[in-house]
Amino acid sequence: MTDGLAGLPVGLRRGRAALAFSFLAQGVAFALLVTRIPAVQDRYGVSDALLPVFLAAVPILAGAGSVLTERLVRRVRPSRVLRWSQPVVLLALLGVGAGERMVELGVALAAFGLAVGALDASMNMLGVSLQRSYGRSIMLSFHAAYSLGGIGGASLAWVGAHWDMALWVSYLPVVLVLLPAALLGSRWYVDGGGEPLGPGEPGAGGAVGFRWLLPFCLVMCFAYIGDSTVSNWSAKYLQDVLGSSEQLATVPYNVYMVTTLLGRVIGDLGVRRFGAAAVVRGGALVAAAGFAVVAVAPGAWVGMLGFTLLGVGLCVLVPQTFAAAGRHAVDRYGPGASDAAVARLNVFNYVGFLVGSPLVGALGDAWSYRGAMLVPMVLVLVTLVYARSFAAQPDRYGGGHERPRTADVGRGSNGL
Structure with missing residues (x-):
């Protein structure tokens, strides 16, 4: 039906x-x-x-x-x-x-x-x-x-x-x-990746390589370093560095969450129109601009503008990293390999979360919190080096849903 x-x-x-x-x-x-x-x-x-x-x-x-x-x-x-x-x-x-x-x-x-x-x-x-x-x-x-x-x-x-x-x-x-x-x-979950892999199939038994996945792991880690910086340090930064009131210091994270939601609501349209690689590049640039604005902000309201930009920029990186890694795994090993790639990539979600907050805190104490904001900015910019890994292969798409260059996930010879 x-x-x-x-x-x-x-x-x-x-x-x-x-x-x-x-x-x-x-x-x-x-x-x-x-x-x-x-x-x-x-x-x-x-x-x-x-x-x-x-x-x-x-x-x-x-x-x-x-x-x-x-x-x-x-x-x-x-x-x-x-x-x-x-x-x-x-x-x-x-x-x-x-x-x-x-x-x-x-x-x-x-x-x-x-x-x-x-x-x-x-x-x-x-x-x-x-x-x-x-x-x-x-x-x-x-x-x-x-x-x-x-x-x-x-x-x-x-x-x-x-x-x-x-x-x-x-x-x-x-x-x-x-x-x-x-x-x-x-009851309605759909497993689109095929049957679980047997022990002799490509991509089974740990046969999915790691080297090709490393760029995606780094992007995932850097994105969560940026995210944890906002969630753990935005209130303290606004209050202690930019001199805001305690009440106003609670606002940036809420604004960040709302702009993250809005960015993700419309993000799929951007991927369909411009392609995943372009959206990832744009997200990285906007996020880096957000950290730069936060680092040089003369006051609380400009600082909040920076955190708003961070929500818009960072929100696209994680979903597109999962999507691109899953697609590349299918292209290399077949449909079932996508699950292994996603599971390995997901670990770097937690690596970034663990690293981000202590890293910014240590740099803030040893140097300055303004300077500390430049570190996640640089890490997010590194994403630009790997952005082309997110691009779709023109011959991997079908089904008549959209133009090949715009899609971020496709159907190869082993696909659905």
């Missing part, structure tokens, strides 16, 4: 909607955790010295979860990994809010981290394969749903903090709504 308006199978459209909801739910869950860190710290009596250990453990375990997922999807479809990892994330979030002892917090965060790695990897696997089935850029729309969920989760966290709700009271209604909805939506 096909949808006459779009000319696409109804199953693909349902799969896209279900996956978009999964991205949204993950955005809500992650925002609810990270924005209530002070409340978590107070509930469990976590000292300031011990807090960084807990915070670092989550992305480290998430990286391990992504690596495990690469191995797991050799035997089962990514949709099954996603179907069961998302409930674990939501239940672990509730466990963080409901526990009373430090060991319970550790167990809940460990479960959250491992499940988030599996969830992030499997979501992006499905996103890349669905985009390939569509024959046109849709990857940014999934990440737009994540950004929307992040804004919603942060708003719910504000409500919980404003009304002084216990963590479990704040988390429980969200879990009760999202968990059954996610399980219901999982």
Whole structure:
């Protein structure tokens, strides 16, 4: 059965909607955790010295979860990994809010981290394969749903903090709504990458090379260094360096999230019109301009303009990196290799997150915070060196969806 308006199978459209909801739910869950860190710290009596250990453990375990997922999807479809990892994330979030002892917090965060790695990897696997089935850029729309969920989760966290709700009271209604909805939506997930790879097939058993993937890993890492710089340092920078009020210092990250959402909503149209390589180049240049404006800003309002530019520029890099890496893996090894590439690439999401905040903090203390902002600016500009890796091959596209030069994902001889 096909949808006459779009000319696409109804199953693909349902799969896209279900996956978009999964991205949204993950955005809500992650925002609810990270924005209530002070409340978590107070509930469990976590000292300031011990807090960084807990915070670092989550992305480290998430990286391990992504690596495990690469191995797991050799035997089962990514949709099954996603179907069961998302409930674990939501239940672990509730466990963080409901526990009373430090060991319970550790167990809940460990479960959250491992499940988030599996969830992030499997979501992006499905996103890349669905985009390939569509024959046109849709990857940014999934990440737009994540950004929307992040804004919603942060708003719910504000409500919980404003009304002084216990963590479990704040988390429980969200879990009760999202968990059954996610399980219901999982019925329509679409695995577009083919059957799991057998042990003798190209791309199986770790045969997917790493050297060709390295440029994408670097772009992913640099993008998350930039993102973590905004999320961890924007408020402090505006207040301590640019002399804003405490209330005004909370605005840049909210503006950044909103512009990230808007950029991703329209980003797929840009990819279809100009091509992925051009969009990545444009995003890198705008992000670098944002860091430059922040570094030289004479006051808070100019600084906020810089953070706004960062949202517009950085928002396109991560989705397009997943898409391009998945396409290149298919071109080299066949359809099933895309999942392995996405899982490996996803690890550098967490590498960038771990490196970014300490890097800027150390440079800020040793040098200056204005100077520290120039480092992620330079790293983002390095993306320009690798931008041509995002370009589509003209003979890899078909299905009549759009012109070959505009697409960011295509159909090769081994494709769908």
